[in-house]
Amino acid sequence: MNMNSAIKLDGSASASVDHQASKSVGFRLQVNEFAWVWIGTAVLFAISAIVAPGTVTKGALLAMLPFAGILAIVATGMTVVIQQRGLDMSVPGMVSLAGIVVAEVGFATGSFLIAIVATLAMAVVVGIINGLLTARVNITPLIATLAVNALLIGGVRAITGNSPVAVPESIQAFAKQNLLGMPSSLWLAVLFVVIVALITKRSIIGRRFVAVGVNPRTATAAGIMTLRYQVGAYVLSAICFALGGILLAGYIGNASHTAGNDYLLPAIAAVVIGGTPFTGGKGSVVASGVAALFMAQLAQLVLALGAGPAMQLLVQSLAILLAVTIRVLPSLMSGK
Amino acid sequence: MHSSILLKVDGVTKLFPGVRALDNVTFEVRAGEVHALVGENGAGKSTLMGVASGALSADEGSVAICGEQVLGDPETARDLGLAIVRQEPALMPDLSVSENLYLGVPPRCRPPMNQCRQWALKLLKRWSDDVAVDPGDRVNTLNPEQRFIVEIVKALAADPKVLVLDEPTEHLLPEDVERLFERIKQVTERGSAVVYISHRIREVQQVADRLTVLRDGQGQGTYDASSMDEHRIVELIVGGELDREFPAKAINTDSEPTVLEVKSLRGPGFSNVDMHVRRGEIVGLAGIDANGQREFMRALAGILHSSGSITINGRKATNATPAKATSSGIRYLPGDRHREGIMAELSVRENFSLRSLFKDLSAGLTSRRSETQRAQQAVNQFAVKTPSVETPIGSLSGGNQQKLVLSSVLAGDPQVLLVDEPTQGVDIGTRMEIYRTLRQAASRGVAVIVVSSDQQEIAGLCDRVMIFSRGHVVKELQGKDVVESKITSAVLTATSTRERASEGTSKFWKWTAGDIAPILMLAIAIIALGAYTGSVNEYYFTERNLAGVLPLVATLALVAFGQQILMLVGGIDLSVGPLMGLVLVLQSFFLIEGAPPETQTLGWAIVLGVVVCVGLLNWFLVDPLKMHPMVATLVTFMALQAVSLQLRPIPGGLFSDGVLESLDSSVGIVPLTLAAAVILALLLEFGLFRSRWGLSFRGLGSRPEAARVAGIKPRLTRLSAYVGCSLFAGLAAIPMMAQVGSGDPNSGTSYTLTSIAAVVIGGASLFGGRGSFVGALLGALLITQVNVVTSFLGVTDAWQSYLLGGMILASVALYSKSRQMAVAK
Structure with missing residues (x-):
């Protein structure tokens, strides 16, 4: 099909129209960009059911889903930042610190609600700092958030003295409760992903957000306050990371100073x-959410097959490689 | 009539996404001549030289330098003796002047690495004794004139057989233009050739022996420069367009109410600008580039910071930020379409609705149906050629992109419409449609302000023209005076020369930005x-x-x-x-x-x-x-x-x-x-x-x-x-x-x-x-x-x-x- 239009392009008078035709083929493939992960996840569960039926029993799924949910929430935040051509390396610090702060404030005030609100408020402040450092002070996102992460880790070390802290019962109960037979963190993740997806796809704020990610200068010339959206992305990501940290601490029952370390690369x-490409603008939090489920199940499957952490990592890295090549292959094949 | 051919371009065609930038172009450059390449902006002159220098590869046709083929490889072209001075200097900003010169010449012209500095200094001195450029300066600390001089020095240092100059006088001070012309003479006397690209016809007549005209990517023939008068060249450049039809102008707007009133607006690059636009009027801002007209427009749009008072239809408006300007009813159509007008990867629909999403709201969310419908309507109304509204806008031709962005801006219901270069890179047919659309908007009561470097366009489109010079409005033309010749002479008498840019960078920042x-x-x-820790703890x-x-x-x-x-x-x-x-x-x-x-x-x-x-x-x-x-x-x-x-x-x-x-x-x-x-x-x-x-x-x-x-x-x-x-x-x-x-x-x-x-x-x-x-x-x-x-x-x-x-x-x-x-x- 591509070749066909390329041939036409050479000989025809109206080059531009033909060019559009070939582009529309490309566009259809791009729509599928976010669909691959659904296919991959379906295939993964099918394989799991065949080779390791133990991983798709109710008990196994209920053990896996909370972690999938937490990773989905963290990945949602990361997606939003990457859509703004950014990157948020403060995951480890934020996830760990949120768990610790919610525990400490929870014990100090005895209030579940105050603890959550205080933690999220802290996340907002961190997000604003990250956002201003990148969008205003013009520090590369990787470096700015890496530095902020170091500061957050400093906070974690100062509060905990490098040992885990206990988490109040109320927060544990919240993180561990099941609703309609599903873990609450999964519900939260679905809720989060759906709301963020709805906002980015269907609200004016979200549409402008995408515009800023694709081309900040066009957005400015169109009368959009670019800075707000750029900073907003980091605020949202910090909130996601903090929420992930709260759920993780609640689910495990204590807040560890290293809890967040295992979430940066997986996110x-x-x-x-x-x-979601690293080039900005386009992105799908739903796809990232599904990908989180994919990775959690993949981990379960590899474990069930008796392979250790080494094999886990190898399979994950191959999954990323496959995910990327499957999407660039069409354009590489057509010689672009 | 000595005539060995140094550069031969044969049937070259070059396609860019959505446009045929060059269409079967053929021309030859002889030894010892200055060969001018003239044409409008976007006619394909720079693309042609890009192909000749090997920076771009042609889709069809061939390029030969001194009889040898160049196949999309800049190094071959350079080794064969082609040196090019680009409008946008091809310099590496983080490298020093001497390093850029070193890499910029073919290996046979390079000095030993340890003598690079002296070599570079000698080259710079050869250009001018009081050259203000030091070989050790990092290129990104130079101002545009200095960068351009480095680009010229680099090209000359290669002892070129074919020297290509792309709009060389745009960035130069008068004394440097003199120097350049002297150098051109030396180069041709040596038996080499110069290709001189310019849209300034008088300059071309002054230096060129022969000229080739390009229009919309097609060659219009090669002529002896002495046999052509200015009028004839212009005719070739614009084609049948000399009497292009502009929509009828507004008649007698003096009694109409004022839509936009600007009082003593000042900002970066302009100060104390007063202006007003009456109902039905289109006002043009003209002047040599970088004299404040564009900055003034961008300030109105809220992109540049400014102070002063703005009144729209009797109501006070604010332009403190782009968002505030927009909600005051000011809408802006940027001149740099690729960087500021479109979102290339997004669809026609998304590009269209960006500026008027509020119209698609239902129950707090945007309705896809309403959006598609409005986008489709705009595509039909403005005759935008696109397979569907879901096609990425980046794949449309420049003219269609421009029409779509214009329709998007208009969909935002502007009270004041700011248009920067309405038809740059747009084909002739589409231009007329854009003019008509702007005129219609004006007659509906939108205050339209246009900045354009095309004085014919300003003359044909605008009812009133304000001439900018060094950040001030120095003259206003209206009625019968709005004709190209008067605008041109007003622009040229206002400022005939470029000002030397001030030495902007402070010593302190220059030092902190350095390597040491x-x-x-x-x-x-x-x-x-270490000292503090040592003093606190002896261990x-x-x-x-x-x-x-x-x-x-x-x-x-x-x-x-x-x-x-x-x-x-x-x-x-x-x-x-x-x-x-x-x-x-x-x-x-x-x-x-x-x-x-x-x-x-x-x-x-x-x-x-x-x-x-x-x-x-x-x-x-x-x-x-x-x-x-x-x-x-x-x-x-x-x-x-x-x-x-x-x-x-x-x-x-x-x-x-x-x-x-x-x-x-x-x-x-x-x-x-x-x-x-x-x-x-x-x-x-x-x-x-x-x-x-x-x-x-x-x-x-x-x-x-x-x-x-x-x-x-x-x-x-x-x-x-x-x-x-x-x-x-x-x-x-x-x-x-x-x-x-x-x-x-x-x-x-x-x-x-x-x-x-x-x-x-x-x-x-x-x-x-x-x-x-x-x-x-x-x-x-x-x-x-x-x-x-x-x-x-x-x-x-x-x-x-x-x-x-x-x-x-x-x-x-x-x-x-x-x-x-x-x-x-």
């Missing part, structure tokens, strides 16, 4: 597997 | 921190402590060098940490107690092979597979970690005492490994600034396209950067063996981020083009020191993190600020 991996 | 500043500041920080400067700390510096420094090499070309490698771990794991099978020498040698050979392969793999993922460096090296990060864990699930395999002892040897208190790292830093630093590879790396990272044109091979350079990075990571693992003692699979991972931090603190730019190995060494020293001092200062180890984060932010914020300040505006 980036989920975004990549989901299909 | 980060090194000096780091050294001071290291000494201050800090003991041999025992230093012997423990200094080897750590060597490890971090070596891996940082690798990261630095890659960052020079704009890459990044997350896999260095796990690679270091893998080297340790591998060696823990070979360098063990009792292993015979051949086993040990085998170990080293395997490690070397693995390290090179990892570099190749990273390159392969990034370059041919086009993966984002972060993603690609994340894949290798995980894979390497997996291999290490597979080989050694838990740490094991103690290194033999012999190996550890030789690694522990030292000269005085300085460990041998650190001494090696310091020597390597100095060698690399020397190579970075004094060798061809250093220039290639920095040049490629600074501006890939300019580097490619200068003959640097992007693929090969990137390949060696990735392999080099891995090699240094492997090297860093050697001192680490002594620190870890056995094959620990997790021992390396933390070095990934720390190495990035060390390089960045050392002054490297993540975008490539600049960095320093000595800086990376000092960055490694400072980070290691920070990790140690907390225990000597008696503060909690949280301070390690605070100090690390704070240091990164402080240093990078300073570098970023200073580099912004040092860049000439």
Whole structure:
């Protein structure tokens, strides 16, 4: 099909129209960009059911889903930042610190609500700092958030003295409760992903947000306050990370100073597997969410097959490689 | 009538997405002549020279220089004797003037590396005795005129057979124009040829022997310059368009109410501008480029900051920000369509609705149906040629893009419509439609203001014209006076020359943006921190402590060098940490107690092979597979970690005492490994600034396209950067063996981020083009020191993190600020 239009392009008078035709083919493939992960996840569960039926029993799924939910929430935040051509490396610090702060404030005030609100408020402040450092002070996102992460880790070390802290019962109960037979973190993740997806796809704020991600200068000339959206992305990501941290601490029952370390790379991996490109603008939080589920199930499957952490990592890295190549292959094949 | 052909362009066609930029163009340039290439903006002149110089490859046809074919390879064209002076100088901004000159000439014209400075100075002096450019200046600190002079000097230094000048007088001061014309004469007297691209007809008549006219990508023939008068040339340039039909102008608007009233608006580039627009009027702003008209328009749109009063339909309006200007009813159609008008990857629908999303709201959410409907309507009404409203706008032709953006701006219901270059890069038929649309908007009561560099367009479209000069409105033309000749003469009499740009950059910022500043500041920080810690705790400067700390510096420094090499070309490698771990794991099978020498040698050979392969793999993922460096090296990060864990699930395999002892040897208190790292830093630093590879790396990272044109091979350079990075990571693992003692699979991972931090603190730019190995060494020293001092200062180890984060932010914020300040505006 591509070749066909390329031939036409050479000989025809109206070059531009033909060019559009070939582009529309490309466009259809791009729509599929975010669909691959659904296919991949379906295939993964099918394979799981065949080779390791133990991983798709109710009990196994209920054990896996909370972590999938937490990763989905963290990946949602990462997606939003990457859509703004950014990157948020403060995942480890934010996830760990949120768990610790919610625990400490929870014990100090005895109030579940105050603890959550205080933690999220802290996340907002961190997000604003990240956003201003990148969008205003013009520090590369990787470096700015890496530095902020170091500061957050400093906070974690100062509060905990490098040992885990206990988490109040109320927060544990919240994180561990099941609703309609599903873990609450999964519900939260679905809710989060759907709301963020709805906002980006269907609200004016979200549409402008996408515009700023695709081309900030066009957005400015169209009368959009670019800075607000750029900073907003980091605020949202910090909130996501904090929420992930709260759920993780609640679910495990204590807040560890290293809890967040295991979420940075998987979150980036989920975004990549989901299909959100690093070039800005386009993106899908739903795809990232599904990718989080994919990765959690993949981990279960590999474990069930008796392979250790080494094999886990290898399979994950191959999954990323596959996810990326499957999407660039068409354009590489057509020689672009 | 001597006529050997130096440049022959034969039937060249060049396609860009959506446009046929060149259509079967043929022309020849003879030895000893000045051959002018004339045409409007967007006629294809620069594209044609891009093809001739090998920077672009033609879709059809051929180009021959001195009888030899050029096939889309800039180096061949250059070696055959073609030198080009581009409108947008092809210079690498992070390199110095002399380095740019060095890379810019063919290898046979290059001086020995160590005489580069004097050579460059001589060339600059040959241009002008009082040239204000120093060979050591970084190009991004030069102003546009100076940069252009460097570009010309570079082209002349190559002793070209064919010298191409693309709009050379746009950026030059009058005395430099004189110098240029003198040089042109010298070049042609030598028997070489000059191709002179310009849209200034008088200038062309002054210098050219023959001329070729281009219109909309098609050649209109070659003529003797002396046989043509100005009128005839213009006719050829614009085609049948000389009497292009503009929509009828508004009649007698004096009694109409005022829509827009601007009082004493001042901002960057203009001051005290008063103006008004009456109902039904289109007002044009004219002037030589950069005299404030465009800045005034952008300030009205809220993009540039300004002060003054604006009233729209009797109501006070504010333009403090783009959003406020928009909600006051001011809408802006940008002149730079690609950068500011469209979102290329998004669909026609999304591009259309961006400026009027509020119209699609139902129940708080945007309705896809309403959006599609409105977009479809606009496409029909403005006859935008597109397969569907879901087609990405980037694939449409320029004219169709422009119509769509205009329709989008109009859909926002403007009260004031600001239009910058309404028809740039737009074909003739579409131009008429755009004029009609603007006229209709005006008659509906929208105040329309137009900036255009095409004076014919201003004359035909506008009811009133305000002439800008040096930021002031110096003249206003209306009624019968709005004709091209009067506008042109008003513009030209207002300012006939360019002003010399002021020396903008302060000494302080220039210094902090330099290469020495980060090194000096780091050294001071290291000494201050050390001295303070030493004064608080006497055990800090003991041999025992230093012997423990200094080897750590060597490890971090070596891996940082690798990261630095890659960052020079704009890459990044997350896999260095796990690679270091893998080297340790591998060696823990070979360098063990009792292993015979051949086993040990085998170990080293395997490690070397693995390290090179990892570099190749990273390159392969990034370059041919086009993966984002972060993603690609994340894949290798995980894979390497997996291999290490597979080989050694838990740490094991103690290194033999012999190996550890030789690694522990030292000269005085300085460990041998650190001494090696310091020597390597100095060698690399020397190579970075004094060798061809250093220039290639920095040049490629600074501006890939300019580097490619200068003959640097992007693929090969990137390949060696990735392999080099891995090699240094492997090297860093050697001192680490002594620190870890056995094959620990997790021992390396933390070095990934720390190495990035060390390089960045050392002054490297993540975008490539600049960095320093000595800086990376000092960055490694400072980070290691920070990790140690907390225990000597008696503060909690949280301070390690605070100090690390704070240091990164402080240093990078300073570098970023200073580099912004040092860049000439």
